[in-house]
Amino acid sequence: MVFHHFGKYILLLKSVFRKPEKLSIYKDEIFREMVEIGLGSLGIISIISVFIGAVTTVQTAFQLVSDLIPKSVIGGITRDSTILELSPTICSLVLAGKIGSSIASQIGTMRVTEQIDALEIMGINAPGYLILPKVAAGVMMIPMLVIISIFLSITGGYLAGTASGAVTSVEFIQGLTTNFNPFTVTIAMVKAVVFAIIITTVSAYQGFYTNGGALEVGQASTKAVVISCIAILAADYIIAQLLL
Amino acid sequence: MIDIKNIKKNFGENQVLKDISASFKPGVSTLIIGGSGSGKTTLMKCMVGLHEPNMGNVAYDGRDFTSLSFEERIDIRKEIGMLFQSSALFDSMSVEKNILFPLNMFSNMPKSEKRDRVNFVLERVNLAGKNKLYPAELSGGMKKRVGIARAIAMNPKYLFCDEPNSGLDPKTSILIDELIQEITIEYNITTIVVTHDMNSVMGIGEHIIFLHQGQKWWEGSNKQITATYNKELNEFVFATKLMETLLKK
Numbered sequence: 364m365v366f367h368h369f370g371k372y373i374l375l376l377k378s379v380f381r382k383p384e385k386l387s388i389y390k391d392e393i394f395r396e397m398v399e400i401g402l403g404s405l406g407i408i409s410i411i412s413v414f415i416g417a418v419t420t421v422q423t424a425f426q427l428v429s430d431l432i433p434k435s436v437i438g439g440i441t442r443d444s445t446i447l448e449l450s451p452t453i454c455s456l457v458l459a460g461k462i463g464s465s466i467a468s469q470i471g472t473m474r475v476t477e478q479i480d481a482l483e484i485m486g487i488n489a490p491g492y493l494i495l496p497k498v499a500a501g502v503m504m505i506p507m508l509v510i511i512s513i514f515l516s517i518t519g520g521y522l523a524g525t526a527s528g529a530v531t532s533v534e535f536i537q538g539l540t541t542n543f544n545p546f547t548v549t550i551a552m553v554k555a556v557v558f559a560i561i562i563t564t565v566s567a568y569q570g571f572y573t574n575g576g577a578l579e580v581g582q583a584s585t586k587a588v589v590i591s592c593i594a595i596l597a598a599d600y601i602i603a604q605l606l607l
Numbered sequence: 608m609i610d611i612k613n614i615k616k617n618f619g620e621n622q623v624l625k626d627i628s629a630s631f632k633p634g635v636s637t638l639i640i641g642g643s644g645s646g647k648t649t650l651m652k653c654m655v656g657l658h659e660p661n662m663g664n665v666a667y668d669g670r671d672f673t674s675l676s677f678e679e680r681i682d683i684r685k686e687i688g689m690l691f692q693s694s695a696l697f698d699s700m701s702v703e704k705n706i707l708f709p710l711n712m713f714s715n716m717p718k719s720e721k722r723d724r725v726n727f728v729l730e731r732v733n734l735a736g737k738n739k740l741y742p743a744e745l746s747g748g749m750k751k752r753v754g755i756a757r758a759i760a761m762n763p764k765y766l767f768c769d770e771p772n773s774g775l776d777p778k779t780s781i782l783i784d785e786l787i788q789e790i791t792i793e794y795n796i797t798t799i800v801v802t803h804d805m806n807s808v809m810g811i812g813e814h815i816i817f818l819h820q821g822q823k824w825w826e827g828s829n830k831q832i833t834a835t836y837n838k839e840l841n842e843f844v845f846a847t848k849l850m851e852t853l854l855k856k
Contacts, residue, residue: 378677384712477695480657484767485709486684488677 372568378490379498379564389496396500400462404508407461408454412512415449416441416519424529437530438538441520446547450512452599455558458505459591463566466497467587470570471580479571494567498560505559506552513551550606557602558595565591608633609654609765609797614663616649623649624660625821633764636791636798636811641818642843647801648692650818651767654799655687656680667765685713688758688796690768694750696742696757702729703738706757713761728756732786748779752786759790766791768800772807780804784811805847808832817843 383389423440470493473479482489517539524530530538566587573583609631616624623646631637639647652658654665656672664673667683675683696705706725710716716724729735732752742750751771758766768787772780788811791798800807808815812829819839827835832844 388711476698477691477693478697481689481691481695481697483657484655484684484687484689485712485761486681487712 371572372564375490375494375568375571376564378488379494379567381488381491383491383495384487389492392492392496393499396496397504399465400458400497400500401504401507404458404461404504405511407457408508408512409515411453411457412450412515413519413522415453415512416445416516416521417523419444419449419516420520420524420535421527421529424524424527433538434530434534435538435541437524438520438535439541440538441524441535442517442539442543443547445516445520446513446551447603448599450516451509451551451554451558452595454509454512455505455555455562455595456592458508458558459562459566459595460588462501463562463587463591464584466563466566467570467573468580468584470494470567471573471583474571474573475576475580490567490571494564494571497567498563501559501563502556505562506555509551509555513548550602553606554599554602557598561594561598562591565594608668609799610666611650611654612663612666614650614653614660614665616646616653616658616660623821624653627663627818627821627823629816629823629826631797631799632814633797634792634795635814636788636800637814637816638808638812639799639801639816639818640803640808640812640843641824642803645818646821647803647818648769651769651799651801655689655767656684685761686764688761688763688766690751690754690758690766690771692770692773694742694754696750696753698742700741701738702734702740702742702745702753702756705742705753706760709757709761724760728760729753731759731790732756747774748776748783751775751783755783755786755790759794762794763796766796766798768798768802770802770804771800772802772804777806780806781810787811803843805844808844819843 420437420441423437424434427434427436470479473493479489479493482492521532521535524535525532569583569587569590573579610629612628614624614627615622627650639650641647649658653660660673664671666672667686670683672680672683697708700708703725706728707721710721710724714721725738726735729737732755734749734752734756737745737749737753742753745753766787771783771787775783784807787798787800790796800811802808809829812832815827815829815832816823817825817840825835825837825840832840835841
């Protein structure tokens with residue numbers, strides 16, 4: 364059963380990357396999706412990022428009970444855990460819920476109302492027209508959201524740490540700027556791109572093969588979120604294992 | 608001209624279409640009728656390539672459609688217009704954008720010419736001036752007419768209509784039937800209508816194919832249909848009291 368779905372998923376991806384009928388129409392669709400995925404998710408990503416950073420700082424400070432460890436370590440730990448794990452992974456899990464369910468229900472509704480059949484009858488490559496702009500927009504916008512999230516998360520950590528007295532401003536900035544390895548940002552970007560592909564394609568697959576009516580569209584949407592989340596966590600482990 | 612030969616279609620163990628062959632002429636509306644589950648819509652979907660038949664072939668003016676790949680089918684698909692049961696209008700687009708969609712995708716007409724074409728087809732379906740409305744703002748009959756306008760925007764050679772009268776009142780149904788008939792004759796289109804509406808059968812049924820349990824059970828015209836003795840056909844035709852009463856009179 365799993366192999367059957369995986370095979371169908373690969374075949375769908377093959378259709379997605381066929382040569383577009385008219386580039387100008389695809390370009391417009393990509394811009395529209397970029398606004399929806401990027402700007403549309405900026406609010407929620409900003410809010411969760413600030414809190415992720417704040418919680419990381421406060422909890423790291425709580426665990427550093429030894430006087431032998433300098434408080435500046437808190438800044439370093441917040442920076443690395445935010446860049447390597449928290450921003451790319453938690454943001455992508457949230458985006459799987461927000462964007463993934465939207466993609467699955469949008470395409471699923473088009474399927475059950477015969478709009479996809481109408482596209483195919485016109486001679487349009489429906490997977491390409493419907494899915495390719497979403498994948499392209501996701502791959503461009505999700506890494507940008509992750510970068511914004513990293514900055515906001517570190518800012519949140521700084522504010523929470525200094526406001527609670529867990530760490531001073533100087534100590535936090537010292538920790539932040541000491542032993543920085545730029546490769547961690549590369550890993551974050553690799554994760555963001557892979558997660559973007561997972562979110563958009565898995566959700567589109569669930570929507571594209573919806574059968575039935577409103578109930579099935581809802582189920583496809585739920586499945587899209589659940590499978591995307593599991594795939595993101597699995598991919599997170601594989602990337603960490605391969606690149607670190 | 609469309610020719611179908613020995614079409615068979617199974618869904619798992621269930622054989623939905625059993626060896627169906629027929630010819631559809633240009634300038635004539637062919638009605639495919641039959642009870643629910645008789646295979647009408649499946650046959651239409653096999654003809655347009657939304658389902659792949661397990662056996663048999665479909666030829667558009669001698670071009671074998673079933674043996675072609677997706678890319679090779681595009682040229683034939685550009686010559687096909689289809690009106691769906693649910694109208695299948697793109698609900699995020701206005702009426703104008705719905706009709707413009709295939710034109711934008713496949714034609715290199717200048718913008719003004721495309722707009723003229725949209726206005727022309729909207730006028731043809733008696734919806735002039737409704738360009739900016741969205742599908743949610745249209746009645747069922749208007750949606751069907753926009754569906755027809757979108758289907759004929761590219762000057763199709765073949766028009767497929769899946770239950771064009773479902774969910775419509777009798778008066779609007781007659782208007783839609785008349786519109787399909789007029790367009791078929793005016794542009795010499797090969798039109799295939801899937802329906803179980805006896806009003807359509809009696810109104811525009813110049814060529815009728817009756818399906819029963821996935822087989823072609825009877826073929827003829829509306830002039831012959833009430834005069835033919837065929838148990839299953841008669842049961843279908845005289846299922847409504849209205850038909851029975853009219854015939855007695």
